[in-house]
Amino acid sequence: MKNILLEQEDMYREGQKIRFTEEERKLDIAFWKRKMGYEPPEQYLPADFSRTSPASAPSRTTRSYSLPAAIRQSIETYAKQAQVSSFLVLLTVLKMLMHRYNAEDEIRVAALLSGTISELAPMANPVIVQSFWTGEKSLDKAVREVQEAFAEAREHQSIPLDELASLLGLSQSAGSVPMFRVMLDMSSYGENLTEGNLLAKRDDGWHGDALADLTFRIVESEEEMTLAITYATDLFREETINRVAGHYFKLLEGALADPAARLFTLPILTDAERKQLLVDWNTAKPAFPRDASMVDLFEEQVKLGPDQIALLFEDQGISYQQLDRRANEIAHRLRSQGIAPEQLVAVCLDRSPDMIASYLGVLKAGGAYVPIDLTYPSERIAYMLEDSAASFVITTERIFADLPRLNATMVFLDQDSLEAKSKADSFPRSSSAAHLAYVMYTSGSTGKPKGVMIDHRGIVRLVKNIDYASVGPDETYMNLGAVAFDVSAFEIYGALLNGGRLVILSTNKPSFGEIAQTIQRYRVTSLNVTPDRLNVLLEDYSEALVGLRQVMPGGEALPVWLARKCLMKLPNCRLINLYGPTENAVNTTSYHVKEIAQNETTIPIGRPIATDRLYILDSQLQPVPIGVIGDLYMAGDGVARGYLNRPELTEERFPLDPFSPKAGERMYKSGDLARYRADGHVDFIGRADDQVKIRGCRIELGEIETVVGLFPGVRQSVAGVTKGKDGTTGLVSYVVMNAGASFEQQAIRAFVRDKLPEYMIPTFFVELQEVPVTPVGKIDRKRLPVPTVASNEAHFTAPRNQIEDTLVQIWEQLLDVKPISVTDNFFHLGGNSLLAMRMFSYMEKTFQKRLAVSSVFQEDTIEKLAKLLASDEDHAELSKSLVPISPVGTKPPYFCIHGGGGEVLIYGELARCLGQDQPLYGLRYVAGAPEVSVESIARKYIHELREVQPKGPYHLIGFCLGGAIAYEMAQQLLQAGEEIELLAILNYASPALPPLTMQDKIINSFKLLFRLPSELRKPFVMQKLRFVGKVLKKSVDESSPEDDNVQELVSATRSYRPKPYPGKLLLIRAVTNLNPAERLGWQTSPTGLIEEHCMEADHAMILKEPQVGVLRGHLRTHLQRKE
Structure with a gap:
C-alpha cells in the first residue's frame, strides 16, 4: 500500500494542475442537479444535544481509536479478493453504519481522497457519494454500488461543495437538511511516509471536518491503522463517540467475516450494550396485586371506607357504599338476563354517576364494557355497536330513541326494572385478573375504528402500588378525559381502586372556565390533561390550579416551553409527563419533570411503569443503540389482548416478544419512534406511520384517507397535517379527482362529517392533479402544498360577459x-x-x-x-323571511332566527357543520310591517315555517336578539298545541332585565378583560373600539335602511316581556358576555329547565369555525338528553 501511494504522488500533483472548462462545469452542474436536485431525507445521528447553531460554528475535537489487527488484515484481504480499494471497503461499511442509524433508503456521505490508489484518478475535491439501498443488501452487493457511485461522482468533481450546495439550494447550517452530515477522509492515509505530508501542504482551501458533524479519518502506518473521529462538541459527548467507534468496528468485523450476509443481520451492539437496553433498563417496579381483579380492589375500598365520598357530581356526593350498591343492582340485572363471562355490554349514557356505576356493574357481573361517546356521529356509533356485537346495552329510554336498533338486550336505568334493593349489598365474585375489562375503540386506517381489548390486570398494574404518581384517599381526580378515550380509565380507577374521590364533569366539552371552576370547587388535587388544555389553564386560570398536587400531561408530546411554564407557575405541584397508547392500557412510561437544562429541546417520556418493558428496535426487531431512533415496542402486563374481530391486524401489531423468557408472550408495536438517552430515559420522536395526535386524540391519517376516498369521483386521497402560526396542528385532505369529476369541497366536507367525529374533520381540502412522490416512489409529503383558500385553477372558467367580469x-x-x-x-x-x-x-x-x-x-x-x-x-323574494340555507335532509329541520342585523348569513357555517342530512332554514327580518313587535314578528315567522313543516316537533335557534323572537315563537307554538323539541338561545339576555348602563358596560368590560383567555383579549378590545367608532360615525352620518332595521328590532325586543317558559331551554353564553345575571335573566316555569353552557368565544365567533363545532356538540347532546 505504501509503495502504491508513493507511485501516485506525481499523479496527484499533476491532477492538481487540471483546469476544468466551462463546458465541463455546465455538464457537472446538470449532473448534480439531476442527481440531487431535491431536499434529501434528514440523516439522523445519535447526537446528545440539539442542533442550535450552524454546523461550521461549534468547536470540534478528535478522538482516536486503533483498529484491531484482525480487522485491518480482514480489510486488506477482502479488498484484494473483491478487487476494490481498502478505501471503498471502509466507505461502504461506514455507509452501512449510517443506514443502521437512519433506516433511510438514501444515504449520502462525503468522501475525500487526495493520495488515491492506482485504480482511482487523482482527486483534489471531496465528493458526495450517494446511494440507495436497504438492509437486505450484503457487503458484496453494497461495495459494488458504492464503487459505481464513487466513480460517477469522481467524473463530475469540478464543482466545489460550497458552490454545489448553493446551486442545489441546500445548506450545511442548522434548521436545514444539508447535503451530508458525515465524511470519510482518507487524505491522510499513510501520512507518515514523508515528513511534509500531502495533507499538510494541501492548498485547496476546503476543510471538510468544519462542515460535517462527524468526520472519520483513517490514518495508516506500518504498525497500525487508526480511526480518528472529529466531532462537534456541542452535539456529541465523548462517550457517544466511543460507542460510534465501537459500532463501526463491530460492523466491520461482522461484514468482513460474512460478506454475503444481509446488513440487518449483522450485529453492531456489544454484549454489555445489549444487556443494558433489554434487561437493566426494564427492571420491574414495586409489585402490584397481579391476581386481583378490578372488582376485588374496588370492593376492598368499599369495606375500608364505606362512607367515604367516591364520586362528586354537580351538587351530589356519592359514597363508596352507595356506588357499590348501584353497581350491584346493575350487575344483578345483567346476571338475571343471563350474561356470560366476558360478554360485551355497551354503555350508552351521559357523563354521570350511573355511567361509572354501570362500568363497575358490568365488571361485577363478569362482563366487559364498551364505552360509547354519544357526541360521535350516528354512523360511527352504529358501527361500534354493530362491530362489538354487544349482548347488552345499558342506556335510558331518552337516549335509546336515537340509537340504531340492535339485536341486544336493553337495560334501561330510568325504569324501575333493576333488581330489588335487598340484592344491592353483595354480589358473588364473577371476574378474575385475566378477564376482559373493556373494549375501547380507537381510530383505524381502514376507515373504521378498531376495538382494543384490555383485561383487568392491565388496569390494576396501571393504578395499584405505583410509584410514578400519587394515589390514595387524599387524592381527588377529575374525569376530564372523553368517555371513549383511555385516559378516563386512569382517572376513574386511579381514584376508585385506591379510596380517592372522582369528580365527574357533566358535559363532554367543558369550557376552560368550567374546568377551572370545577378544580376550585371540588379541590381537585390530580389533573390529567392534554398539553393544549394545560397551556390555556396555566395562561388564563393559573390561580385555580394552585391547589393541585400533581399535573399529568399526556395524549401528545409535552413541549419544553410548556413544562417550564408549569414549573414556574405551579412550583409546589409535581409535573409528571405520561406516555402510552390505548393498546398498552393507558400509561406505559412516566417522567417526573424537575429541572430543565437550558439547551433542552425535548421532555423525555421517561422509563416504563410497573412490569412494563420497552424495546426500541429496528425493522428486524433488533435493539438499536443509545441515541439512535427506532420503533417503540412495549411488553408486559399492560399489553392488550389485541383488536376485537381483527385477527390479521392483531397478528401484525402484536407480534411475539423475542426477548421474553415466557413462551408465547406478545409485545405491541406502537408505531411511535423513540430513542434512548444515555441515562436510560426515552425521548418520544414522533409517529412512524400515518397517525397523528391532535388535542390529545389519536388519529390515523389512513382512516381519513379511506373515508374521503369513498366520496364519488375521488381517485386518490392523502391526508396530512399543517402547523398554524400559533403552533396548533390542523388536518389537511389532499384529493385527486377522476377525469370528469368535479372537486366540491363543501360536499366532501359534509360527506366526511357524517362518518367521522369532529376532531377528525380536516380543516382544509385541497385538490391536486397528482400526488408528489420521492425518487423511490413514496409519497413526498414535503412537497405537498401548504393549504390556502386560493381558487381551484384546475377548473378555471374565465368571465364570459360584462356582468361576470364585474x-x-x-x-x-x-x-x-x-x-x-x-x-x-x-x-x-x-x-x-x-x-x-x-x-x-x-x-x-x-x-x-x-x-x-x-x-x-x-x-x-x-x-x-x-x-x-x-x-x-x-x-329576490324580498318580502319573504324564510331562507332555505340547507334544505335537503331526512331529519327534522332547524329554524334559525336572525341576529341584530336581520340577515341569516351567520348560520352558513352551522349548516355546513351539521352535515348534509340536517335541513336548516333561516328566518330573516323584512322591514315594512305596520306593527313591529316580538309577538307580531313571531307570528309571521311561524306562518312561513309551517309552509315547510306544518306540524311539530319544532327545532328553534335564535342568535343575539333573535333569541327573544325564537323564545316567543316557542311560546306561541306551545299554546297552539305543538311540541318544541329544541329551543336554543345563543348569547342574548332576557329583555326582562334592566339594560346595562354605559358605566356598567365599561366596568364589566375591564373586569372581563383580565378573566378572558389570552387569545380572546385582543379581539374583545378591538370589538369594543369598533363599536365606539361606529357610534361616533353615526353621530355625523345619515343612517342607512339597514340601521333603521336594527333600530326597529332593538326597540321591539326591548319592549318584549317574556313569560316563564314551561319547557327545556338550551342557553349558550359567550365568555365575553358583559351581563353578569344568572342564566342571563331567562326564567322557566316549575315544569321547565334551563341547560346553560359557556363557550370560549366572543359573540360573533359562536357561529364560526372552530367554535361552531362545539356548538353543534351542545345541540346534539341537549337533544339526546331531552326527556
Missing part, C-alpha cells in the same frame, strides 16, 4: 384572491357573512338591482349570480 372584480377586491373562476364557490374562497353583505351592497350600487343577501346560499358562484342579475324576474 362580479369577478368585486370578488377579487373583497376576498383578496386571484384569479377567480366564475364557477368558484364564494364560501370556499374564504367568503363569510360580513363579506357577503358587502358584496350585495356593491352589487346593488353597481347593477341598480337589489337582491336578498341570503340568496348567496343558493347562488354561491359568479355564474349563478350573473344569471340572477340578468333575469327580469323577481328572484
